[in-house]
Amino acid sequence: MGRLFQLLLRNGGFVTLVFVELFCFVLMVQYNSTQSVIWANTTEIFGGKVLERRQTVSDYFGLREQVDSLNQIVDSLQSRLSNARLVQVSVQDTFYQVNYDSLTLNDSIRRKTIRPLYEFVSAKVVGNSITSVNNWLIINRGSNDHVAPHMAVISPNGVVGVVRHVSENFSIAMSVLHRQTRITASLPKQNTFGSLMWEGGNPHVMTLKDISKHFQEQIHPGDPVLTSGYSTMFPKGISVGTIITKPEPDPENPHFLVVKVQLSQDMSNVDAVSIVRNLFSGELDSLKSQIKQ
Amino acid sequence: MNSGVFPSIWRFFGLVAVQVLLLKQIGLSIDSAYFNVLLYPLFILLLPLQLSPNFMVLLGFAVGMAVDIFYASPGVHASAGAFSGFARSYIVGAFAPKGGYTSKEPVFTPAYVTWQTFIQGSAVFFFFHLFWFFSVDAFTFVFFNSIILKTMVSWGLTMVFVLLYAAMFNPKN
Numbered sequence: 001m002g003r004l005f006q007l008l009l010r011n012g013g014f015v016t017l018v019f020v021e022l023f024c025f026v027l028m029v030q031y032n033s034t035q036s037v038i039w040a041n042t043t044e045i046f047g048g049k050v051l052e053r054r055q056t057v058s059d060y061f062g063l064r065e066q067v068d069s070l071n072q073i074v075d076s077l078q079s080r081l082s083n084a085r086l087v088q089v090s091v092q093d094t095f096y097q098v099n100y101d102s103l104t105l106n107d108s109i110r111r112k113t114i115r116p117l118y119e120f121v122s123a124k125v126v127g128n129s130i131t132s133v134n135n136w137l138i139i140n141r142g143s144n145d146h147v148a149p150h151m152a153v154i155s156p157n158g159v160v161g162v163v164r165h166v167s168e169n170f171s172i173a174m175s176v177l178h179r180q181t182r183i184t185a186s187l188p189k190q191n192t193f194g195s196l197m198w199e200g201g202n203p204h205v206m207t208l209k210d211i212s213k214h215f216q217e218q219i220h221p222g223d224p225v226l227t228s229g230y231s232t233m234f235p236k237g238i239s240v241g242t243i244i245t246k247p248e249p250d251p252e253n254p255h256f257l258v259v260k261v262q263l264s265q266d267m268s269n270v271d272a273v274s275i276v277r278n279l280f281s282g283e284l285d286s287l288k289s290q291i292k293q
Numbered sequence: 294m295n296s297g298v299f300p301s302i303w304r305f306f307g308l309v310a311v312q313v314l315l316l317k318q319i320g321l322s323i324d325s326a327y328f329n330v331l332l333y334p335l336f337i338l339l340l341p342l343q344l345s346p347n348f349m350v351l352l353g354f355a356v357g358m359a360v361d362i363f364y365a366s367p368g369v370h371a372s373a374g375a376f377s378g379f380a381r382s383y384i385v386g387a388f389a390p391k392g393g394y395t396s397k398e399p400v401f402t403p404a405y406v407t408w409q410t411f412i413q414g415s416a417v418f419f420f421f422h423l424f425w426f427f428s429v430d431a432f433t434f435v436f437f438n439s440i441i442l443k444t445m446v447s448w449g450l451t452m453v454f455v456l457l458y459a460a461m462f463n464p465k466n
Binding site for chain 1: 345346347349350351354366367368369371372375376378379382429430431432433
């Protein structure tokens with residue numbers, strides 16, 4: 001105790017000052033409204049709000065990763081969905097449970113009808129036009145990302161186009177708003193299909209031709225139009241749009257019907273897309289070339 | 294040195310009384326955030342020069358606490374008083390004559406140091422006291438400009454009263 005006093009005396013009042021000021025500080029924040037409010041807010045700021053803001057900032061910097069992972073999830077779901085439409089369990093005499101995730105390309109004969117057919121590459125549209133007669137999209141994925149011509153480009157809302165030219169890091173896709181576009185689209189309610197094309201003009205509306213005439217009474221405005229899966233490019237069941245007109249006989253070929261289709265993907269506002277890679281397109285194309293010979 | 298005890302005790306009560314009965318009432322009647330005259334730190338400035346810094350701090354705390362009781366602001370004036378008690382020896386030491394203070398100069402008043410030295414020393418002393426007081430009164434440097442403005446206005450007003458006090462009583466011990 002004596003040593004403590006000696007310490008206090010020797011330090012010229014500074015230690016005393018520190019203790020007295022600490023005591024005053026406690027008095028101030030205990031018994032003064034202004035000081036107690038400020039003190040409470042300060043402790044709250046340092047205790048909670050700083051953490052909260054740091055969380056907000058780190059959330060913001062994590063958004064990119066979140067978008068990437070969400071895109072990957074969309075792609076994997078998209079591919080599972082598209083591939084699942086092709087699943088056929090050929091073994092019928094035994095109880096056979098398909099574990100989809102275990103499927104690989106080099107499956108045994110028993111499972112060869114349940115192989116995955118599509119892969120999806122997420123991409124961004126970096127260039128787009130809708131006003132020309134033939135419109136194009138530029139996409140930020142190229143041959144480095146295993147993108148090749150004749151791959152379909154889809155968005156979460158529907159079909160977007162088809163890749164035509166590829167550089168190392170970018171590719172140019174023919175928009176569905178292009179005179180050469182021919183997509184085999186199905187009418188799932190009527191269980192039929194037609195050929196989808198664009199006649200220019202309104203960038204939200206395409207024309208579906210070559211529908212068999214006997215469906216005239218069954219097709220109504222509002223019916224959905226999906227991809228048919230008959231081509232090697234677009235997987236089955238991707239949304240195209242909805243029918244907005246009553247079917248009319250095609251003036252060029254009266255045996256078939258023609259309807260207008262409102263696109264489900266607004267082509268003036270395309271951002272995140274997926275490029276569809278058909279793992280068997282080479283095989284299918286070489287097979288198809290047999291027909292032409 | 295003993296001769297300085299009783300005058301200090303009288304100054305303690307006298308200055309606290311003037312502070313809370315006169316200056317506080319003037320402040321209330323004028324009712325401006327910038328009109329603050331704090332005369333009680335004069336007690337700390339006029340404590341005997343030979344006093345130990347520990348006592349200075351404690352006596353500064355005591356006179357501040359006494360004022361705080363009447364201002365209903367526990368700790369605010371006490372904090373400034375304790376700080377001023379600590380700072381006085383350094384401020385007064387800066388204005389010491391050659392060879393430092395001796396028993397010939399028991400207190401820091403115009404009677405022993407010159408008027409010029411007293412005005413300079415008290416000006417610095419009151420500036421630091423007022424700045425500390427308004428800082429802990431605001432309790433945040435967010436309003437730093439307001440603190441500085443209050444300090445400057447209050448400093449000028451207080452110095453008038455300090456010089457009036459020194460001229461009227463011309464304390465010898």
